[in-house]
Amino acid sequence: MSDPIEYARNNEQRHLAELQAFLRIPSVSTQPAHDADTRAAAVWLAEMMQQAGLENVAVIDTERHPLVYADWLHAGADKPTVLIYGHYDVQPVEPLDLWKSPPFEPTVRGEYLYARGASDDKGQVFVHVKAVEALLQTNGRLPVNVKFIVEGEEESGGESLAAFIPANKEKLAADVALISDTAIISPEQPAIVYGLRGICYILLDITGPSRDLHSGSFGGGINNPLNVLGHIIARLKDEEGHILIPGFYDRVRPLTPRERELLARFPLDEEKWLAETGAPQVWGEPEYTLVERLGARPTLDVHGIIGGYTGPGAKTVLPSTVHAKISMRLVPDQDPEEIGRLFTQYVHQITPPSVRINVQVVHGAPASITNLDIPAMKAAATAYTKIFGREPVYMREGGSIPVVAEFQTHLGLETILMGFGLPDDRIHAPNERIYLPNFYRGIQTSIQFLQELAEE
Numbered sequence: 045m046s047d048p049i050e051y052a053r054n055n056e057q058r059h060l061a062e063l064q065a066f067l068r069i070p071s072v073s074t075q076p077a078h079d080a081d082t083r084a085a086a087v088w089l090a091e092m093m094q095q096a097g098l099e100n101v102a103v104i105d106t107e108r109h110p111l112v113y114a115d116w117l118h119a120g121a122d123k124p125t126v127l128i129y130g131h132y133d134v135q136p137v138e139p140l141d142l143w144k145s146p147p148f149e150p151t152v153r154g155e156y157l158y159a160r161g162a163s164d165d166k167g168q169v170f171v172h173v174k175a176v177e178a179l180l181q182t183n184g185r186l187p188v189n190v191k192f193i194v195e196g197e198e199e200s201g202g203e204s205l206a207a208f209i210p211a212n213k214e215k216l217a218a219d220v221a222l223i224s225d226t227a228i229i230s231p232e233q234p235a236i237v238y239g240l241r242g243i244c245y246i247l248l249d250i251t252g253p254s255r256d257l258h259s260g261s262f263g264g265g266i267n268n269p270l271n272v273l274g275h276i277i278a279r280l281k282d283e284e285g286h287i288l289i290p291g292f293y294d295r296v297r298p299l300t301p302r303e304r305e306l307l308a309r310f311p312l313d314e315e316k317w318l319a320e321t322g323a324p325q326v327w328g329e330p331e332y333t334l335v336e337r338l339g340a341r342p343t344l345d346v347h348g349i350i351g352g353y354t355g356p357g358a359k360t361v362l363p364s365t366v367h368a369k370i371s372m373r374l375v376p377d378q379d380p381e382e383i384g385r386l387f388t389q390y391v392h393q394i395t396p397p398s399v400r401i402n403v404q405v406v407h408g409a410p411a412s413i414t415n416l417d418i419p420a421m422k423a424a425a426t427a428y429t430k431i432f433g434r435e436p437v438y439m440r441e442g443g444s445i446p447v448v449a450e451f452q453t454h455l456g457l458e459t460i461l462m463g464f465g466l467p468d469d470r471i472h473a474p475n476e477r478i479y480l481p482n483f484y485r486g487i488q489t490s491i492q493f494l495q496e497l498a499e500e
């Protein structure tokens with residue numbers, strides 16, 4: 045019997061090569077042209093789970109992209125069961141010309157591995173498969189019972205898993221959930237995320253004339269949907285970042301003095317953080333601190349506008365139809381469905397009768413907060429401390445992982461968000477990467493966590 049952590053150390057080069065194979069599969073879940081690739085990533089992952097020694101490995105078909113399930117349940121009824129979640133789908137890669145190496149040709153430069161999905165989330169979910177492999181190959185058993193559920197739609201709404209969870213409560217039953225899909229502060233400072241924002245995602249279509257019109261012949265007499273869109277967007281949020289939709293803030297749970305104090309102690313180097321973004325200035329609601337604005341306050345952002353002439357040179361046109369993609373990040377206790385309704389009502393109300401508008405809420409998820417007092421939280425803190433050499437800090441994250449609230453609601457599970465990414469991994473952006481020492485330490489931390497959990 046050898047030591048699983050030793051085993052993980054001795055197999056780092058192979059684990060890296062396997063991760064590269066995973067990253068070569070372009071599983072962009074939101075783009076139908078990649079449907080077959082997305083499925084291929086699920087099949088590949090299932091194969092690796094089988095090889096790791098997991099049992100009941102299954103690629104489960106859904107309305108859209110398959111789920112991957114696997115388990116190992118022989119630790120004994122007195123040992124806890126942990127449900128490990130991750131996602132094998134990735135964000136689109138555009139704009140492609142900004143990548144230094146192609147997004148699906150994983151490339152090592154220095155201590156980083158560059159590829160779409162390297163950090164979000166293939167690299168991080170693979171950590172746990174390799175941890176299980178290390179334990180099974182050295183000890184022939186796991187210290188706790190383990191179930192994996194890995195989805196292929198996280199980046200595009202997660203509807204299939206949202207439907208699967210309430211229908212498969214028994215299959216997914218566990219004592220705690222574990223997710224690595226977040227970032228820590230730095231390689232020297234691990235972090236446990238105890239709060240995530242929710243989301244409400246909107247598609248807006250505005251149509252004026254039934255076809256594009258000459259702006260000289262018709263301009264001044266027919267309203268231009270692009271101009272209307274500009275007006276609508278300007279009325280969603282003021283210049284300081286306050287959202288102007290009536291009722292939007294009604295259910296926002298106020299920050300308690302204790303939490304504000306806790307967040308004030310959070311080690312965020314504002315200057316360094318700003319420099320990393322490349323923006324000229326920090327911005328946002330003046331009555332809240334930057335840390336509060338990033339994780340504990342709701343936001344609204346426009347992500348894309350399609351409309352009019354965008355080719356080279358000038359063209360004088362009143363476009364017939366324009367589109368916008370907009371989302372709101374939500375905090376406890378905002379209800380994504382209610383927010384979708386409030387948004388829709390307000391936009392209808394401020395749209396002039398000279399255009400037609402269609403508002404579609406494409407997906408939503410509520411925010412989540414994890415109870416800090418559960419035993420698994422202690423196991424995670426101990427595992428981080430042993431492997432990273434420093435106690436983790438606790439933080440709220442501004443991004444969303446919709447499944448966390450679903451686990452809470454349908455399975456009664458608290459989720460440990462034990463991330464191994466870094467804030468400058470450029471997730472969702474060109475040149476996404478993972479810091480390889482974190483990938484390797486992640487495998488060790490996962491091994492340690494499963495061992496600590498058995499002791500709790």
Ligand code: BES
Binds near residue numbers: 164225
């Ligand atoms: N891994 C991210 C969540 C995240 C973002 C963690 C930033 C830490 C920092 C996750 O894959 C993600 O991007 N989720 C989407 C969810 C949405 C599409 C429902 C998000 O937050 O935009």
Ligand code: ZN
Binds near residue numbers: 131164165198225
């Ligand atoms: Zn992710």
